[in-house]
Amino acid sequence: MNYKDKYSELVRIVENRIIEVIPNIKPFELYEPFRYIMKEGGKRLRPVLAMICTGAVGQDPILALDSAVALEILHNFTLVHDDIMDNSSMRRGRATIHEKWDSATAILTGDVMIGYAYNLLPNSKQSSRSDEILKIFTKELIEVCEGQVLDMTFNERKNVTIDDYIEMIDKKTARLIETSAIIGAHIGEASSEEIEAIRNISRNIGLAFQIQDDLLDMTSTESNFGKPIGNDIIEGKKTFLVINAQKKVDDKNDKLLIEKFINQNGLSKDEVPIIDELFKRNNIYLDAQKEIDLYFEKALINLEFLKKNDYTDMLLQLIQSLNKRLI
Amino acid sequence: MNYKDKYSELVRIVENRIIEVIPNIKPFELYEPFRYIMKEGGKRLRPVLAMICTGAVGQDPILALDSAVALEILHNFTLVHDDIMDNSSMRRGRATIHEKWDSATAILTGDVMIGYAYNLLPNSKQSSRSDEILKIFTKELIEVCEGQVLDMTFNERKNVTIDDYIEMIDKKTARLIETSAIIGAHIGEASSEEIEAIRNISRNIGLAFQIQDDLLDMTSTESNFGKPIGNDIIEGKKTFLVINAQKKVDDKNDKLLIEKFINQNGLSKDEVPIIDELFKRNNIYLDAQKEIDLYFEKALINLEFLKKNDYTDMLLQLIQSLNKRLI
Numbered sequence: 001m002n003y004k005d006k007y008s009e010l011v012r013i014v015e016n017r018i019i020e021v022i023p024n025i026k027p028f029e030l031y032e033p034f035r036y037i038m039k040e041g042g043k044r045l046r047p048v049l050a051m052i053c054t055g056a057v058g059q060d061p062i063l064a065l066d067s068a069v070a071l072e073i074l075h076n077f078t079l080v081h082d083d084i085m086d087n088s089s090m091r092r093g094r095a096t097i098h099e100k101w102d103s104a105t106a107i108l109t110g111d112v113m114i115g116y117a118y119n120l121l122p123n124s125k126q127s128s129r130s131d132e133i134l135k136i137f138t139k140e141l142i143e144v145c146e147g148q149v150l151d152m153t154f155n156e157r158k159n160v161t162i163d164d165y166i167e168m169i170d171k172k173t174a175r176l177i178e179t180s181a182i183i184g185a186h187i188g189e190a191s192s193e194e195i196e197a198i199r200n201i202s203r204n205i206g207l208a209f210q211i212q213d214d215l216l217d218m219t220s221t222e223s224n225f226g227k228p229i230g231n232d233i234i235e236g237k238k239t240f241l242v243i244n245a246q247k248k249v250d251d252k253n254d255k256l257l258i259e260k261f262i263n264q265n266g267l268s269k270d271e272v273p274i275i276d277e278l279f280k281r282n283n284i285y286l287d288a289q290k291e292i293d294l295y296f297e298k299a300l301i302n303l304e305f306l307k308k309n310d311y312t313d314m315l316l317q318l319i320q321s322l323n324k325r326l327i
Numbered sequence: 328m329n330y331k332d333k334y335s336e337l338v339r340i341v342e343n344r345i346i347e348v349i350p351n352i353k354p355f356e357l358y359e360p361f362r363y364i365m366k367e368g369g370k371r372l373r374p375v376l377a378m379i380c381t382g383a384v385g386q387d388p389i390l391a392l393d394s395a396v397a398l399e400i401l402h403n404f405t406l407v408h409d410d411i412m413d414n415s416s417m418r419r420g421r422a423t424i425h426e427k428w429d430s431a432t433a434i435l436t437g438d439v440m441i442g443y444a445y446n447l448l449p450n451s452k453q454s455s456r457s458d459e460i461l462k463i464f465t466k467e468l469i470e471v472c473e474g475q476v477l478d479m480t481f482n483e484r485k486n487v488t489i490d491d492y493i494e495m496i497d498k499k500t501a502r503l504i505e506t507s508a509i510i511g512a513h514i515g516e517a518s519s520e521e522i523e524a525i526r527n528i529s530r531n532i533g534l535a536f537q538i539q540d541d542l543l544d545m546t547s548t549e550s551n552f553g554k555p556i557g558n559d560i561i562e563g564k565k566t567f568l569v570i571n572a573q574k575k576v577d578d579k580n581d582k583l584l585i586e587k588f589i590n591q592n593g594l595s596k597d598e599v600p601i602i603d604e605l606f607k608r609n610n611i612y613l614d615a616q617k618e619i620d621l622y623f624e625k626a627l628i629n630l631e632f633l634k635k636n637d638y639t640d641m642l643l644q645l646i647q648s649l650n651k652r653l654i
Contacts, residue, residue: 027473027476027477027480029476029479029480030472030473030476081434081435081438084430084431084434085430085431085434085435103411103412103430104411104412104479105476107408107411107412107434108408108412108472108475108476110438111408111437111438111441111468111472112468112469112472112473114438114441114468115465115466115468115469115472116469118445118461118465118468119462119465119469123458123461123462124451124457124458125458130451130458131450131451131452131457134445134450134461135446135450138442138445138446139442141438141439141441141442141445142439142442142443142446145357145435145438145439145442146354146357146439148435149354149356149357149432149435150354152356152431153354153356
């Protein structure tokens with residue numbers, strides 16, 4: 001099997017397990033939206049990464065399946081609650097839960113999802129690392145909330161530095177990718193050296209992935225990205241692109257446009273092509289791509305610390321394919 | 328020490344631990360509301376009950392302290408999220424979190440609280456029952472969400488039976504009291520017979536407690552109850568009182584008033600004294616009190632299955648004092 005087929009095979013296993021673990025019981029008001037959000041899941045990066053990392057330290061990836069699904073549920077829980085807070089009406093090309101049902105349903109669906117995620121983590125009979133895995137998973141739940149608060153406070157702050165930004169995306173997005181990899185490694189009973197290598201690999205994948213998300217918001221197409229292009233600009237999100245542009249632009253009109261974005265908490269849909277032109281002229285997309293390449297490179301360097309097998313190969317190909325994502 | 332002093336001593340221990348476990352760190356936007364909701368906690372029934380149950384099966388109650396605080400955090404998490412969904416602006420005589428801050432803050436505060444609760448549960452080194460405790464705690468998180476959904480769907484249903492009502496309050500409220508007692512018992516390494524006795528005791532306390540809450544909504548005073556009197560009637564909640572009245576009243580005008588309550592999803596503040604008179608005339612308060620007495624009696628009968636010690640005594644006195652609560 002080539003890389004793509006192997007990846008798809010893991011996705012299929014994860015998605016079959018997802019269908020199994022969401023009960024088809026009352027109250028349907030809760031389990032129908034839970035099933036809805038979990039159904040169209042895009043790449044399933046987090047659970048697949050967890051399973052690959054179990055394989056990368058020499059164990060059967062299937063051992064990590066339930067924890068992988070727990071991580072995917074945790075990820076989707078954050079989407080459900082974030083979408084309420086961000087007032088987002090679309091996600092992966094479909095109506096968000098609070099839009100299709102209502103906010104109360106979305107709050108409760110998110111809450112119950114946390115319970116289902118915990119239920120899938122290994123107990124002490126299933127894994128000798130169950131205590132560590134539980135602790136890491138809970139730390140992640142806490143940090144993802146902290147990251148979302150940071151993200152929201154960015155809206156009110158005029159000056160957000162690149163360091164602030166990295167702290168925020170680290171907690172809000174990158175860390176869950178790191179946590180997925182580390183939980184997979186623990187299920188594979190990884191040594192502390194292997195855990196360290198996998199931490200460095202996945203942390204850099206996570207950071208690259210988020211900056212790439214910021215970039216794709218402007219450079220992708222709506223059908224590929226599942227969201228309208230320029231959405232972050234319209235919503236006033238202080239992304240890597242905006243923060244870098246704020247620091248970099250010299251031209252008076254450019255400065256005025258960025259200031260307008262900051263002061264009005266976003267621009268209109270009509271102004272998206274204008275800021276796109278500004279970004280292009282100031283090499284903002286190129287800078288972002290360089291940063292993404294740098295993080296992926298760091299991930300690759302750390303891959304050298306793992307003993308080669310089919311799954312370290314898969315990890316290598318995963319990094320390479322993520323770096324080419326849609327651009 | 329008499330019962331009241333012993334109870335207060337446990338409350339003091341729980342509240343000191345609560346202060347310790349909520350971090351005084353950034354982002355304050357998250358930890359300030361967390362501290363705020365946990366600060367004024369009323370009776371601390373759930374954590375104190377957990378600790379008493381550890382004592383009632385012959386172990387030191389202090390062993391259950393962290394789990395007790397986890398249960399109190401879980402309880403408060405449900406209040407924070409329920410208050411958003413119910414649009415409640417007051418809780419324990421103070422503004423609710425979504426009112427004092429905003430909905431996004433309240434959603435995230437609730438979410439992060441779940442993480443802090445899980446962090447306080449014992450790991451496999453701290454308790455031989457850690458797997459069971461984790462499973463019971465997670466089941467509780469799931470059921471409390473299901474209970475809240477049932478409660479919300481009651482608003483749209485014209486006919487809710489007493490059985491529907493009992494199912495709803497069992498999941499939404501009573502079960503957390505039961506879960507607290509059982510987790511305390513597991514920490515005390517209770518036998519399966521002791522667990523069964525404590526389940527029956529606490530389940531009946533929980534049901535009595537919720538029906539009492541419905542009753543106090545009409546018969547208490549605002550300063551004792553921390554909420555305006557008749558709040559459930561104004562909000563259109565289908566409480567034990569309303570469901571019983573709906574089944575029981577014969578008089579044409581009485582029927583019309585209940586129908587108005589059902590069809591308009593509640594009555595105005597001015598109509599609260601009118602329905603109060605209806606409840607009195609039809610012995611609705613007396614019926615509720617009888618039901619409460621019955622559940623407390625069942626709790627007392629099951630107490631006989633435990634070997635007597637200081638903490639089974641305390642459990643007896645707790646049941647007696649709850650039965651006299653404010654009426």
